[in-house]
Amino acid sequence: MRIIMASDYIFPLGGAEIHLMDLASLLEKAGHQVRLLGTAKAPGKWVLLTRIYDPRWAHRLKDSADDFKPDILHVHHFSYLLSPSILKAAKKSGLPVVLTVHDAHLLCPRTWLVDKNGKMCQKPMGPHCLYRGCALKPYHLYVYGKLLLHRRAVTECVDRIIAPSQFLKNLLAEVFGPEKVINLPNFSPAFHHDPIPIPPRPILLYCGKLTKEKGVDILIKALPEIARATGDEVRLVVVGEGPERQRLENMAKALKVREKVDFIGRVPHQEVSKFYREARVVCIPSLWQENFPTSAIEAYLHSRPILASRIGGLPEMVEDGITGFLFRPGDPHDLAVKAVRMLSEEGLADGMSRNMAFHRPFLEREEYLARLVRVYESLLG
Numbered sequence: 001m002r003i004i005m006a007s008d009y010i011f012p013l014g015g016a017e018i019h020l021m022d023l024a025s026l027l028e029k030a031g032h033q034v035r036l037l038g039t040a041k042a043p044g045k046w047v048l049l050t051r052i053y054d055p056r057w058a059h060r061l062k063d064s065a066d067d068f069k070p071d072i073l074h075v076h077h078f079s080y081l082l083s084p085s086i087l088k089a090a091k092k093s094g095l096p097v098v099l100t101v102h103d104a105h106l107l108c109p110r111t112w113l114v115d116k117n118g119k120m121c122q123k124p125m126g127p128h129c130l131y132r133g134c135a136l137k138p139y140h141l142y143v144y145g146k147l148l149l150h151r152r153a154v155t156e157c158v159d160r161i162i163a164p165s166q167f168l169k170n171l172l173a174e175v176f177g178p179e180k181v182i183n184l185p186n187f188s189p190a191f192h193h194d195p196i197p198i199p200p201r202p203i204l205l206y207c208g209k210l211t212k213e214k215g216v217d218i219l220i221k222a223l224p225e226i227a228r229a230t231g232d233e234v235r236l237v238v239v240g241e242g243p244e245r246q247r248l249e250n251m252a253k254a255l256k257v258r259e260k261v262d263f264i265g266r267v268p269h270q271e272v273s274k275f276y277r278e279a280r281v282v283c284i285p286s287l288w289q290e291n292f293p294t295s296a297i298e299a300y301l302h303s304r305p306i307l308a309s310r311i312g313g314l315p316e317m318v319e320d321g322i323t324g325f326l327f328r329p330g331d332p333h334d335l336a337v338k339a340v341r342m343l344s345e346e347g348l349a350d351g352m353s354r355n356m357a358f359h360r361p362f363l364e365r366e367e368y369l370a371r372l373v374r375v376y377e378s379l380l381g
Helices: 015-029 048-052 055-068 085-093 138-157 166-176 216-230 245-254 273-278 294-301 332-344 348-355 365-379
Strands: 002-009 033-039 072-075 097-100 160-163 181-183 203-207 235-239 261-265 281-284 306-309 324-327
Touching (some): 002 015, 015 033, 015 365, 048 138, 055 085, 072 085, 072 365, 085 097, 085 138, 160 166, 160 365, 203 216, 203 273, 216 235, 216 332, 235 273, 273 294, 281 294, 281 332, 294 306, 306 332, 332 348
Parallel strands (some): 002 033, 072 097, 097 160, 235 261, 281 306, 306 324
């Protein structure tokens, strides 16, 4: 089978792009032919007009399809660069389209399913975004209009939508209909994993982008309480880069815990494993409604218990009290209480680590591939 795999960015920018590249490799190893469509450059300044519709990508898809003769177009992200032009071009040529949705871009004009007051929103985009004031600022109003056009293109041109979490599937089904949306959890990128013993040092690890919606500030605000309860050895290792870094460093200084926080910066994905190995607990303190974060999969692959917000798809990935703890989103005290237990209660983290071998929320490679190929084949008649 020939598949064009399309996304705004085709390099390991984040979890969605890492999944795309792992998936392309998995399909090729199984004997399928894959061609990537997107840009390998770092994100530049977004052009608002071309985000609505960029005919250049439609021409690139047509040129690629004329040469490659694909059976399926599998799209991941298209909201920033590709635009719905590729969906319309595929529909016009009769090429079946599968869309994997990795986040809430099609569901919320503020992107993160969090309202203007920072509270969780359980409804996909609609008139309530206007009368509650979430989409009244010029940029958010622009995004609201853009999403109406993007949703229409998805409704008309996409044959099947894949949602990695049940949480996201339910929201997408409200918009696009339950017959179009399926839940297919992401897969583990490695074949087999041996449990790695948890180190004795009390190290908390955050691995991801340093942006507001990721909630790293909640983790830093909790650190003084954690340190008072567990002692001076506790450390927080922050792997990643983003616009919030300076603010987070200043916050750590103001809270007098800067010496306990190691800001590592951006690390090549293939080198991240050593930080998971050295950690005792992996933290996912998100304020936005996460879907199926790669950091949670990597925590399982390294047998590291997870401390995560009770938000979005995270409760599907963390069995509370079994493979980690869930805490109230945005609550530094609740985070601290759970972290202290995981760092200091004898046998707790080790037991959670062992449980992770039997309570995995993701699919193994072979099962994922078989289920995805069945989706492809169902669209080819």
